[in-house]
Amino acid sequence: MIRIEHLSKTYSGKTEVAALKDISLHVQPGDIYGIIGMSGAGKSTLLRCISLLDRPSSGSIYLDGKDMNTISGKELQQLRKQLGVIFQGYNLLMQKTIRKNIAFPLELSKTPKDEIKRRVDELLEIVGLSDKAEAYPSQLSGGQRQRVAIARALASNPKVLLCDEPTSALDPLTTRSILELLRDINQKLGVTIIVITHELGVVRTLCQKVAVIDSGLIVEQGLTREVMDEPKHEITKLLISTAGGR
Numbered sequence: 563m564i565r566i567e568h569l570s571k572t573y574s575g576k577t578e579v580a581a582l583k584d585i586s587l588h589v590q591p592g593d594i595y596g597i598i599g600m601s602g603a604g605k606s607t608l609l610r611c612i613s614l615l616d617r618p619s620s621g622s623i624y625l626d627g628k629d630m631n632t633i634s635g636k637e638l639q640q641l642r643k644q645l646g647v648i649f650q651g652y653n654l655l656m657q658k659t660i661r662k663n664i665a666f667p668l669e670l671s672k673t674p675k676d677e678i679k680r681r682v683d684e685l686l687e688i689v690g691l692s693d694k695a696e697a698y699p700s701q702l703s704g705g706q707r708q709r710v711a712i713a714r715a716l717a718s719n720p721k722v723l724l725c726d727e728p729t730s731a732l733d734p735l736t737t738r739s740i741l742e743l744l745r746d747i748n749q750k751l752g753v754t755i756i757v758i759t760h761e762l763g764v765v766r767t768l769c770q771k772v773a774v775i776d777s778g779l780i781v782e783q784g785l786t787r788e789v790m791d792e793p794k795h796e797i798t799k800l801l802i803s804t805a806g807g808r
Contacts, residue, residue: 563754564589564612564722569621571607571778581607583778585621589722589771594748594755596769596786598762598801604778605758606650609726612756613647614638625722643671646715646753650727652707654699654714661686661695664713671718685713688751689743705736712743716753723747725757729764741768762805766790774798 564587571582582604589595599605610616612623614630622629625641633641654663664685668678686692689709699707708728715723728744729737745768747753757769765772765786772790773783776797782789793799 563591563593563626564756565622565624566612567622567624569608569611569618569623571611571616572619581778582611582618585775585778585780587773587780587783589754589756591721591754592748592752593771594745594757594769596757596759596765596772597775598759598765598772599775600797600801601760603775605760605775606726607778608775609647609724609756609758613645613724614642615647643718644721646718646720646723648708648711648715648723648725648728650730652699652711654707654710656699659696659698660691660702660710663699663710664717667714667717681717682713685716688716688747689713703736704732705740708732708736708740709743712740712747716747716751720753722754722756725755725759727759727761728757729759729761737764738767744768762790762801774801 566585566587569582569585573579573581585608597605597608611618618631623631625644628641630638630641655666661682664682665678668681686695689712691706691709694702694706729740732740741764744755748755757764759765769786772786773780774795774797781795782798789798790802793802
């Protein structure tokens with residue numbers, strides 16, 4: 563599904579900053595794949611590169627066998643429709659209703675109005691917000707806003723959902739409900755999910771596989787249970803101890 567090979571990202575300024583260094587990952591269809599690390603480790607930069615919001619400095623990102631870093635124009639636009647992104651902080655349009663927020667990417671792609679209505683109604687039901695269609699983001703709780711962001715990311719029927727810290731601002735009970743929703747989306751809709759997080763509990767609860775990133779490097783990866791039960795790298799051990807043990 564997504565294969566990353568030797569990806570690096572360097573930012574240039576007064577001094578060069580190597581944000582990502584020789585990253586290689588393979589996310590298979592149907593995976594819920596966690597990428598975990600401390601703040602500043604390179605997690606969000608990696609997500610931005612996968613979604614091509616930032617272009618990698620070197621390396622390749624393959625989606626369904628096509629290297630996204632070597633194509634452009636309409637071909638790239640079509641391929642990017644297979645990626646839905648949930649941004650940290652929701653990024654909702656505060657002046658628009660929930661219905662309009664979810665419909666926004668479909669309107670941009672010139673989807674017929676009757677199809678937009680059908681799809682938005684379907685997504686409102688999936689995320690449990692059918693009764694909030696005409697409300698505004700300011701009238702919703704944090705968990706409800708995250709559900710709107712998830713629905714909007716699913717609008718174009720993506721094959722892959724990229725989640726940047728999807729529960730970082732939520733209380734434990736709301737976090738659990740959002741993780742259950744993401745698991746349902748994975749199982750019922752067949753959407754592959756990549757979760758960027760600093761929260762070990764999110765990885766343990768949701769992700770079948772995990773990669774640990776530190777200072778722009780993948781230092782450990784594999785099945786979540788194996789990585790968490792037998793951590794090999796010091797940063798993994800630190801994440802586990804900080805979260806209160808195994």
